[in-house]
Amino acid sequence: MLSDLGPARQARPTGGLPVMSLLVENLQAVGARIAAAAQRSGRTAADVTLVAVTKSIAAGTIRPLAAAGCLDFGESRPQELWSKAESLADLPIRWHFIGHLQRNRVEGTLAVATRIHSVDGLRLLAAIDAAAAALNRRVSVLLEINISGDSAKHGFMPAEMPQRVREAAAYSHVQIRGLMGMAGIMGGIERARRDFRALREVRDQLRGLNVAGLTLDELSMGMSDDFEVAVEEGATIVRVGSALFAGVGP
């Protein structure tokens, strides 16, 4: 397994290993599906960023994917993010944090993450703003919306958003770039499409409020089972794990 190789071997291109060709094949297949879906929505592949979700994937398996040109990676657990970011610090990777973030993990997460997709409350936003101020930085974030209404999911409710974005815009060390959401578990692909369309409509509605300091260009939505409909409905970022790592193992 690649993850058993020493650091010197890991740092070199892994051309020729079956896992490399599998990853490249998966990456190309996902990329082609994104491009086709983008075209159906009147856009191009360049309008959609693929974030490769690496939860349960070893750092050594991430290297060949980075070598193949995929440099946006997503993690949903702070500790895993921190340790992978450290192991892969020699690569120009952009780390996206996509999971539930506790306030006591904010500082360590900001130290390595390019963007936090999953801001699910104003107290978390305030903690991010304070930590970013201490670092003299402005941090790019997305607000997570519980679009499916599933009580097990985190996120703001759509109806509270007009009020919340006005409050959120007061924090000067965060840059609110858009919204993130997940489709409901039940209801299949057509349910997913409805949820994604609803997220886009919430975004459009909020954009129409013209709140100063708010840029809501990004829509982070779509995972392995539903990224094509997400792109058709306007996703600018898809977060894909299992479809990229199919057949590869950890």
Ligand SMILES: *Cc1c(COP(=O)(O)O)cnc(C)c1O
């Ligand atoms: C795991 C995860 C993904 C990727 O899921 P796959 O079905 O493996 O593509 C995307 N977004 C979030 C928030 C996740 O936790």
